[in-house]
Structures are given as structure tokens and as C-alpha cells.
Amino acid sequence: MWRDAALVAGKDLRIEARSRVATNQVAPFALLVLVLFAFALDPNRAVLKQAAAGLYWVAVLFCSLLAVQRSSAVESAEGARDQLRLSGLDPAGVFLGKAAAVAAQLLVLELLLGAGVVILYDVRLASLWLVTATCLLATVGLAAAGTLYGSLAAGLKVRETLLPLLLLPVAAPVLLSATEAWQAAIAGHPGDGTQWLRILGVFAVIYVAFGVVMYGSLLEEA
Amino acid sequence: MTRPPVPRWVTRSLGLGAVGFSAAAVVFGLWVMGPTAEQGDYSRLLVVHPPVATYAYVGFGITALASILYLIPRTRRREWDLLAGASAEVGVVFCGLTLVTGSIWGRPVWGVWWTWDARLTAEALLFALFLGYLALRRVPASEEVRSRRCAIAALIAVLDIPVDHYATTWWQTLHQGSSIDLLQPDKHLDTAHNVGLLLGFIGLGLAFAWLVIQRYRVEKLEARYEQEGLDLALEARRAEGDIPSDRVGAPV
Amino acid sequence: MASGDAVRLRAAVALLGSFPALAGASLDVDRGEVVLLQGANGAGKTTLLRVCAGLTGVVSGDVVVLGRDLVRDRRAVRRHVGLLHQGGGLYDDLTVSDNVRFAVRAAHGDPDGVEPALARLGLDGRLARSPVARLSTGQRRRTALAMLVARSPALWLLDEPHAGLDAEGRDLLDGLIAEAIQVGATVVIASHELERVTSLAHRTVVVAGGVVLDGRPAEAREPVAGAAEELEASEPVAGAAEAAETSEPLAPPGPDAGAVGPAEPPGPVAGAAGPAEAPAGAPGATDQREAAHVA
Numbered sequence: 001m002w003r004d005a006a007l008v009a010g011k012d013l014r015i016e017a018r019s020r021v022a023t024n025q026v027a028p029f030a031l032l033v034l035v036l037f038a039f040a041l042d043p044n045r046a047v048l049k050q051a052a053a054g055l056y057w058v059a060v061l062f063c064s065l066l067a068v069q070r071s072s073a074v075e076s077a078e079g080a081r082d083q084l085r086l087s088g089l090d091p092a093g094v095f096l097g098k099a100a101a102v103a104a105q106l107l108v109l110e111l112l113l114g115a116g117v118v119i120l121y122d123v124r125l126a127s128l129w130l131v132t133a134t135c136l137l138a139t140v141g142l143a144a145a146g147t148l149y150g151s152l153a154a155g156l157k158v159r160e161t162l163l164p165l166l167l168l169p170v171a172a173p174v175l176l177s178a179t180e181a182w183q184a185a186i187a188g189h190p191g192d193g194t195q196w197l198r199i200l201g202v203f204a205v206i207y208v209a210f211g212v213v214m215y216g217s218l219l220e221e222a
Numbered sequence: 223m224t225r226p227p228v229p230r231w232v233t234r235s236l237g238l239g240a241v242g243f244s245a246a247a248v249v250f251g252l253w254v255m256g257p258t259a260e261q262g263d264y265s266r267l268l269v270v271h272p273p274v275a276t277y278a279y280v281g282f283g284i285t286a287l288a289s290i291l292y293l294i295p296r297t298r299r300r301e302w303d304l305l306a307g308a309s310a311e312v313g314v315v316f317c318g319l320t321l322v323t324g325s326i327w328g329r330p331v332w333g334v335w336w337t338w339d340a341r342l343t344a345e346a347l348l349f350a351l352f353l354g355y356l357a358l359r360r361v362p363a364s365e366e367v368r369s370r371r372c373a374i375a376a377l378i379a380v381l382d383i384p385v386d387h388y389a390t391t392w393w394q395t396l397h398q399g400s401s402i403d404l405l406q407p408d409k410h411l412d413t414a415h416n417v418g419l420l421l422g423f424i425g426l427g428l429a430f431a432w433l434v435i436q437r438y439r440v441e442k443l444e445a446r447y448e449q450e451g452l453d454l455a456l457e458a459r460r461a462e463g464d465i466p467s468d469r470v471g472a473p474v
Numbered sequence: 475m476a477s478g479d480a481v482r483l484r485a486a487v488a489l490l491g492s493f494p495a496l497a498g499a500s501l502d503v504d505r506g507e508v509v510l511l512q513g514a515n516g517a518g519k520t521t522l523l524r525v526c527a528g529l530t531g532v533v534s535g536d537v538v539v540l541g542r543d544l545v546r547d548r549r550a551v552r553r554h555v556g557l558l559h560q561g562g563g564l565y566d567d568l569t570v571s572d573n574v575r576f577a578v579r580a581a582h583g584d585p586d587g588v589e590p591a592l593a594r595l596g597l598d599g600r601l602a603r604s605p606v607a608r609l610s611t612g613q614r615r616r617t618a619l620a621m622l623v624a625r626s627p628a629l630w631l632l633d634e635p636h637a638g639l640d641a642e643g644r645d646l647l648d649g650l651i652a653e654a655i656q657v658g659a660t661v662v663i664a665s666h667e668l669e670r671v672t673s674l675a676h677r678t679v680v681v682a683g684g685v686v687l688d689g690r691p692a693e694a695r696e697p698v699a700g701a702a703e704e705l706e707a708s709e710p711v712a713g714a715a716e717a718a719e720t721s722e723p724l725a726p727p728g729p730d731a732g733a734v735g736p737a738e739p740p741g742p743v744a745g746a747a748g749p750a751e752a753p754a755g756a757p758g759a760t761d762q763r764e765a766a767h768v769a
Contacts, residue, residue, distance in 0.1 A: 366489075459684045
């Protein structure tokens with residue numbers, strides 16, 4: 001299973017390297033979202049700074065939608081899904097591989113967005129360990145749930161509109177917890193953040209486990 | 223006339239019971255129960271709001287259970303998928319009612335139409351999860367594909383609900399301190415209120431069951447209709463090749 | 475008796491949505507055979523191949539491929555089967571050699587087989603490093619074939635493999651099929667390229683209306699008196715398919731009429747020979763009984 005996961009992750013990342021969708025399209029989009037928030041809120045009254053954690057994670061959520069869409073679009077070329085099933089790869093491995101590739105791309109985007117928030121919103125990120133831990137756990141959870149839904153919506157004509165409707169409600173607790181954790185970090189009270197890390201951890205564990213068990217079933221009946 | 227999937231006497235008694243108990247609950251709520259000190263007349267919504275909230279969760283719970291049974295190969299039957307769909311449809315209505323009654327209740331008591339109370343927020347998320355599931359059910363796809371995907375979607379969503387709860391509860395205590403709880407469970411409710419609450423639960427519970435069964439019946443009949451359509455389609459398909467049916471699949 | 479040890483289908487019913495693409499198909503294929511599936515568009519050939527690959531499930535009937543029961547577990551056979559289908563199934567953003575390499579490694583195959591496979595298909599050199607999106611249809615088809623060759627499965631399922639290939643590519647494909655047989659693989663081809671494939675195939679089978687006509691291998695049939703005359707040189711498939719549709723149902727002139735004559739491998743094969751023999755059932759004695767019963 002791990003070998004298959006590594007193979008699939010490598011394949012997805014190689015596709016990303018060749019097509020550069022994340023770097024050319026999603027990253028600029030992410031930064032654009034940050035800028036738009038600034039237009040929507042009043043930058044002079046420090047509202048941006050106060051809301052920075054939440055805005056950051058909303059932007060991350062949007063990016064995860066795009067990353068997941070892309071991940072499932074790669075497999076939707078005609079016959080690609082069939083070939084994936086025929087390939088003899090362990091479906092759990094395929095799930096882990098795809099989720100890992102999405103997670104890797106998200107982490108890079110989060111780094112970029114983090115820099116954006118620090119620069120554009122004048123935010124100081126103290127307690128880097130909390131910040132990093134939050135990003136890691138949240139990303140794993142989002143990637144797992146996203147990959148599941150990406151496959152669920154694959155092959156359906158209304159995929160693009162259905163995926164956000166499916167994924168965002170499920171991702172809501174991640175948004176909530178990650179924002180709280182970041183706020184604790186920014187405010188300099190990292191101790192308050194640990195309970196949120198617990199929620200993020202539980203979410204990640206649940207969805208990774210679910211994916212490993214159920215992805216095979218999802219791949220069938222293309 | 224073929225026998226209905228669920229015997230008629232069941233639904234009839236459920237229906238009558240639902241009407242009876244609901245009527246009793248209304249009577250209690252409007253006349254027998256007196257106003258409370260804290261909330262005045264608005265506490266009468268006690269008869270409606272907690273039950274619909276509970277049954278929204280029950281609805282999703284049934285959907286999830288039926289989905290699990292559908293996915294396990296040994297217990298896989300089309301009926302579980304139909305039940306999951308029926309329960310979700312009724313559940314989403316109850317969920318919507320929860321949000322509406324919560325809002326109606328909250329407006330005079332809190333002064334706002336909506337507040338990010340933990341319970342209400344969790345219910346709103348539940349509503350969104352329901353909507354996503356129902357949208358997936360409507361997508362055109364072959365029956366087996368759709369049933370399987372919906373079942374998995376239901377499980378993904380149901381796993382989210384406890385996480386939602388913890389997250390929203392901690393979130394609320396962080397930001398609002400202890401909120402004004404609509405139900406005020408720690409306050410002592412007098413007998414009339416308790417009875418009213420009980421009547422509400424029973425009446426709405428029976429109504430919920432009745433609705434789910436009726437919806438399930440419709441789905442079952444549709445499935446039966448489709449199955450017969452399949453047999454006709456098989457005949458027509460073979461006729462394309464002009465094969466008489468006794469020739470097909472002749473044994474070695 | 476028919477061994478059917480590569481593929482055995484009995485009364486398989488497969489649905490696409492609610493449409494019965496296969497309406498009770500039965501087929502036997504022996505190891506090392508090359509079988510041609512003929513039939514009009516929409517007859518069910520692609521679905522038949524997919525069922526054999528374990529991609530599409532059956533709602534009733536039996537399917538045993540390479541000794542594995544696909545009704546119980548569809549995934550069991552997939553690593554040993556290669557399906558070439560019209561879609562292609564390639565990753566557009568990856569290069570030719572990336573695609574082939576991925577397929578081989580996914581199947582736990584030998585990575586050293588990638589280069590020779592590419593070379594065999596004429597895809598080495600500059601082409602190997604081109605992203606698939608830039609290739610022509612014929613080149614994509616060759617890439618898919620290279621994946622097949624590199625994986626070297628025991629059962630080849632080819633759906634319209636010649637479509638999109640130039641003359642050189644078609645000869646190449648024929649050569650590949652011949653080589654595959656030599657290493658003991660079994661090949662089932664669905665094609666409209668009758669002249670070319672019938673010379674390769676051990677026998678031909680007609681698919682119509684979701685059902686297979688004459689699904690039994692040649693050795694199983696006892697030669698039937700009078701069948702020899704009916705073994706005229708093959709009429710074109712389109713004619714036979716139409717004839718099957720328009721003919722009066724079953725007017726067998728005698729007890730032997732139900733059998734379509736067996737083909738001599740690997741020479742020219744008679745397709746569904748003519749209107750009178752349109753629906754063919756099981757060979758031999760059973761058939762005689764049935765024919766008599768119907769008549």
C-alpha cells in the first residue's frame with residue numbers, strides 16, 4: 001500500500017510539475033483573495049489585522065477546493081479512471097498518494113499565503129510551533145476529506161458545482177479550529193491553542209482512516 | 223393491487239397517533255402551559271423546537287445507518303438505499319424547521335434573528351450537510367453508482383457531526399461566555415411544561431415516522447417500476463439481435 | 475468439451491445505467507486463442523470486453539476469467555488483464571515514457587521492459603519525451619499499446635485497436651498480437667476491420683442485441699451434416715447483422731440447421747453465414763434437440 005501511495009503521489013506531483021497549475025493559477029488566486037479581503041474590509045482600522053487568522057484560513061479553504069478539483073480532474077480524462085482501476089494498484093494506496101500530493105501542494109500554498117498575511121496584513125506570527133502544527137494537521141484533514149469528495153463527485157457532469165457544496169460544510173470545523181489556533185498564536189497565548197489542535201488531529205485521523213477503508217469502494221462503479 | 227412495502231395498518235395508526243398527540247401538544251402549548259418567568263410566553267416553543275431539532279439528528283442517523291447497511295456486502299439491499307434517501311428528505315425538513323423555530327424563538331428572547339449559538343450553528347452545518355447529500359442524490363447517474371456514492375457521502379458527513387459539536391461548543395464558550403440557553407435545562411420546569419415537552423416529542427416523533435414511511439413507500443414503488451422496466455428493456459434489447467429468448471444463454 | 479479456461483461467461487447480464495448492454499451473453503475462450511468480436515455499433519462488444527476485464531459488473535450470470543470468479547470479486551483479475559479501449563486512458567500532462575513507466579510500476583512489472591516496449595512501438599527518442607497531449611491519435615494509440623506490451627498481461631482485450639493507426643501502425647499491431655500469442659497470451663479483439671483481423675483470429679463471434687451468437691470454441695462442435703454447404707466464404711458483417719435483424723425468426727430447415735459451422739483455425743472464418751442460420755445456439759447435440767423443439 002505505501003509503495004503504491006508513493007507511486008501515485010509521485011505521479012500526481014509530476015503532473016503538477018509539468019502543468020504548473022498550482023503555481024500558475026492557484027497561487028495567484030490565493031494572493032488575489034487576500035487582496036480582495038483588504039478591499040472588502042477597512043485596512044486602516046486594524047480590522048484586517050484582527051481578522052487575519054480567519055481570512056487566512058478561508059483563503060486556504062478556497063485553495064483546497066481548487067487543488068482537489070484539479071486532483072480529480074487529472075483522473076477524469078477519458079478512460080483514466082478505468083486504467084487506474086485496471087492498474088492493479090491498491091485503492092488505499094491510491095487514496096493516500098493522491099491525498100499526499102494535494103497536501104504537499106496545499107502546504108506550499110499555505111507558506112505563500114502565510115507570507116502574504118504577514119506582509120499585507122501586518123501580522124506577527126509568534127509561537128511558530130503552534131502555527132506550523134496547525135497548518136500540518138489542518139492540511140492533512142482537508143486533503144483527506146477533499147480527496148474523498150473529489151472522487152465521489154468525479155465523472156458527474158455537475159462536478160464543479162457539487163464539490164464545494166459537499167466539501168465546505170464538512171471542512172467547517174477545520175476552518176473554525178484552525179482559525180482559533182492561529183488567533184491564539186498571534187495573541188501570544190499558545191496554550192489556548194492546544195485544544196484546537198486536538199480537534200484538527202481527530203478530524204485528520206477520522207478522514208484518513210475512512211479514506212483508506214472506503215476509497216476502493218468509491219473507485220468502483222466509475 | 224400489490225401489497226404496499228409497509229403494511230397499511232402501521233401507517234394508519236402512526237398517522238392517527240401523530241395527529242392526536244400533536245393536537246394534544248398544541249393544546250398544552252397554547253393553553254395549559256403557563257408563561258415562565260424568564261421567557262414569558264415564548265417558552266411555549268419548547269413544545270416544538272427541541273423535538274424537531276432532535277428528529278433532524280435522528281433523520282441523519284437513520285440515513286447513516288441505512289448507508290452502512292447498504293455498503294456492507296452481506297446486508298446490501300436496495301431497500302437500505304431507499305430508506306436512507308427517504309430519511310434524509312424528511313430530516314432536512316425537520317432541520318429547516320429547527321432553524322426557523324430557533325430563529326423565531328431567538329428573536330424576542332435575544333433580540334436578534336440569528337446568533338452563533340453552538341447548537342444553532344451545529345444545526346446549520348447539519349442542514350448544509352443534508353443539502354449536499356440530497357444534491358448528490360439528484361445527480362443523474364446509474365442507480366448503483368448513485369446509491370453507493372450517496373451512501374459513502376452520508377458516512378463522510380455523519381463522521382463530521384461529532385467534530386462539529388465539539389468545535390462549535392468550544393467556539394461558543396470562547397466567544398460568548400455562557401450564552402443564554404433557550405432550553406435552560408438547569409432551571410426547573412413545572413409539570414405542565416414537562417408534559418407539553420413530552421407530548422411534543424411523541425407527536426412529532428410519530429409524524430416523523432409516518433413521513434419517512436410514506437416517502438420510503440413511494441421510493442420502493444418507483445424502484446419496482448424501474449425493475450419491471452428493466453425486464454422489458456431486456457426483451458427489447460434481445461430483439462435487436464433477433465434472438466428468441468429461449469436461445470439465449472444456452473448451457474454448454 | 476469446451477474448456478473455456480481463459481474466459482467463460484454464462485448468461486451474463488450487464489447494465490449501463492438501466493440499459494441492459496449485455497442481455498444474457500455466453501462466451502468461451504481458450505488460452506492462446508485469438509477471438510474476434512464482430513457486431514454492429516451498440517451491440518455490446520465494448521461492454522463484453524469490460525466485463526472480462528472486471529471493470530463492469532454483471533447483475534446475473536457467471537463470469538470466470540483466467541480462473542478467477544468475477545462475480546465474487548471483480549478486482550482479482552485486473553492485474554493480469556490488459557484493456558485497450560477507445561478512450562486511451564493516458565495522462566495528458568505526462569510524457570509517453572512517464573505514462574508507460576507508471577503503468578509498468580503500478581502493475582509491479584519489470585521496469586526494464588519499458589524501453590524495449592517503446593522501441594517496439596516506434597516511440598523512442600524524441601517522442602518518448604513528449605507530453606501525450608501533443609501527440610496525434612495514432613501516437614496515443616501506440617502509447618497505450620506500449621503500456622500493454624510492457625505489462626505483458628495474460629489476457630489482451632482490444633477494443634477497435636486498429637482505429638486511428640496508419641498502415642505501418644496496423645502492421646505493427648498485427649505483429650504484436652502474433653507475438654503475444656507466442657508467449658501464451660489470449661487475445662479478444664472487437665473490431666470492424668474484418669479482413670485484417672479474421673486472418674489473425676482463430677475464430678469469429680458475432681455480438682448482437684447484447685447477446686453472443688455462437689460463443690463456443692471450434693473444437694466443441696461436432697461437425698454437422700449439411701453444415702459444410704453453409705460454410706460459404708464470409709459475407710460482410712454488416713450484411714449479416716442486418717440479415718439477423720430482418721430475417722424471419724428461426725426457419726431451420728432441419729435438425730442440423732441451428733449450428734453455424736466451425737471455423738478451421740486459423741484460416742478464414744465464416745461469420746454468421748446467412749439469414750436462415752441467424753440465431754445460433756449451442757453446438758452439437760443440445761442444439762439439435764433445441765432446433766427440433768423449435769421446429
